[in-house]
Amino acid sequence: MRAALAILLVLAANPADAQCLKLDIVAKESTLIAPGGRAVPVTIIAPSKPGRYPLIAFSHGNFSAPSRYRAMLDPIAAAGYVIVAPMHVDSELMPRGTPPSQEYVWQTRNEDFALALAAKLANVDPRSRAAMGHSYGALNAQIAAGARPANAPTMPQMAPQTLVAWSPPGPYPGMIAPRDWSTISTPSLTITGTSDILPGFIDDWQAHKVAHDNTPKGKRWLWVGAEIDHYFGGMFGREKAVSGDEKRLFGRAIATTIAFLDKSLKKRRPCPVGDVIAGETLEIDR
Numbered sequence: 001m002r003a004a005l006a007i008l009l010v011l012a013a014n015p016a017d018a019q020c021l022k023l024d025i026v027a028k029e030s031t032l033i034a035p036g037g038r039a040v041p042v043t044i045i046a047p048s049k050p051g052r053y054p055l056i057a058f059s060h061g062n063f064s065a066p067s068r069y070r071a072m073l074d075p076i077a078a079a080g081y082v083i084v085a086p087m088h089v090d091s092e093l094m095p096r097g098t099p100p101s102q103e104y105v106w107q108t109r110n111e112d113f114a115l116a117l118a119a120k121l122a123n124v125d126p127r128s129r130a131a132m133g134h135s136y137g138a139l140n141a142q143i144a145a146g147a148r149p150a151n152a153p154t155m156p157q158m159a160p161q162t163l164v165a166w167s168p169p170g171p172y173p174g175m176i177a178p179r180d181w182s183t184i185s186t187p188s189l190t191i192t193g194t195s196d197i198l199p200g201f202i203d204d205w206q207a208h209k210v211a212h213d214n215t216p217k218g219k220r221w222l223w224v225g226a227e228i229d230h231y232f233g234g235m236f237g238r239e240k241a242v243s244g245d246e247k248r249l250f251g252r253a254i255a256t257t258i259a260f261l262d263k264s265l266k267k268r269r270p271c272p273v274g275d276v277i278a279g280e281t282l283e284i285d286r
Contacts, residue, residue, distance in 0.1 A: 023047040025077045027070075032086065032115045040112050041094075042066075045073050046082040046123055054128035054265050057116035057144070057160070058085040059109065059137025061167075061237050065093045069134065069236045072166075072254065079258045079271065081130075084119045086112035088137075106151075106175075113140045118158040128265050131160040131186075134237060135230065138168035139176065142211060146184040149176040162264035163188040164257055167196050167230050170207025181211045187219040187264040188212070191253050193228025218285050223256050225249040226279040245279060252280050 027045045034040050043066040047053060058073060060066055066073070066085035073083050087094060090105045100108075117129055133141035143149065145163040151174070163186050171177050192208035202208070212222050225232075232250045234240030242250075255274055262270035276282055 023049055023078045023080060025074060027074075032112075032119065034108070034111045034115055038108070038111075040115060041087040042116060042119075043085045043087070044082065044121070045070075045077040045085070046121075047077060047080060051080075051123060052125040053080050053082045053123055054130060054261070055117070055119065055121070055124045056081050056083045056130045056132050056164075056261070057113055057119075057141070058083050059113050059116075059133035059140040060085065060088065060091070061133075061135035061137055063090055063092050064134075064237050065091045067093070068239055071239075071250075072134075072236045075254050076258060076261070079262070080267070081261065082121060082124050084116040084121075086116050088112055090136075109136070109140050110143060113137075113144055114158075117144055117160060129158060129160045130162045130164065130261055130265065132164040132166075133168075134166040136169065138165035141165060142168060142181065142184060145186045145188065147176070147181050147211070148183045149180045151175070160186060162186050162261065164191070164260065165189070165211060166191045166253075167193075167208050168211045170202060170210045178210055178214045181214040182216065184211075184215045185219075187221075187260070188215050189221040189223065189257060189260040191223045191225075191257070193225040193230075193232070193249075195227050195229040198230060220283075220285045221256070221260050222281075222283040223253055224281040225253065226281075248277065249279050252277055256282060 025045055026048045030042050030044055032040045032042055065087050077083050088109050089100045131141035131144040142165055145160055190212040194205050196205040196208055212220055228249055231237040233242035233246035235242055235250045259271045259273035
């Protein structure tokens with residue numbers, strides 16, 4: 001229900017985008033095998049119509065799970081993308097005894113993302129892949145796209161052609177510094193909001209922009225929603241009832257993501273980004 005609502009919200013925000021959101025989708029659970037034989041649960045969301053579609057590897061936020069992002073992922077899949085979303089070991093939905101260490105979470109998240117990005121599926125165009133994530137997952141996507149933190153594990157992986165980072169973390173001692181994003185060469189879209197704060201970890205929403213600001217100019221998009229927080233009020237990640245403004249701006253963030261992906265992956269009929277509405281700011285390098 002929430003995912004269907006998200007599609008309707010995008011259509012309401014931008015009638016021109018209707019041409020992009022016409023495909024029925026199916027979702028299934030599967031498993032990928034990581035180095036050492038570790039089983040990685042994955043959710044695959046794809047158009048039901050046969051074809052060859054770009055692949056999007058998606059990484060969820062800390063403690064969350066792919067099932068809590070269906071409002072975000074379903075309308076993107078309906079626009080003609082196959083989404084492969086692993087469930088990481090830090091997820092609250094993973095069965096466990098002793099909680100995993102931060103070092104183990106860091107290593108396995110990057111392994112999981114590499115597996116998702118390289119997934120070989122019959123309905124995927126192997127020449128067209130994107131990295132996408134939210135919060136901690138956005139950092140995993142940035143690493144796949146070329147960010148080089150000093151202590152990131154080196155994993156064999158297929159390079160994505162583009163990057164979408166929803167609320168990526170800012171610089172963090174011992175994990176990533178501003179210069180570490182300068183090696184990203186793919187087109188990138190960063191999404192955040194002026195209330196995107198996690199007290200004690202990210203106290204200034206503009207920390208989410210640091211990655212964008214340190215990515216080479218020329219291929220960058222930045223979307224900012226007024227008074228939008230880390231979860232768009234509860235549209236995903238930590239789901240709960242949201243306001244009308246949050247719904248409208250979420251619809252615009254989804255429409256912008258689809259337009260950016262279409263343009264970056266050179267679709268024949270890219271979705272238009274549409275007109276900016278009250279409460280959003282969109283910056284595109286020209």
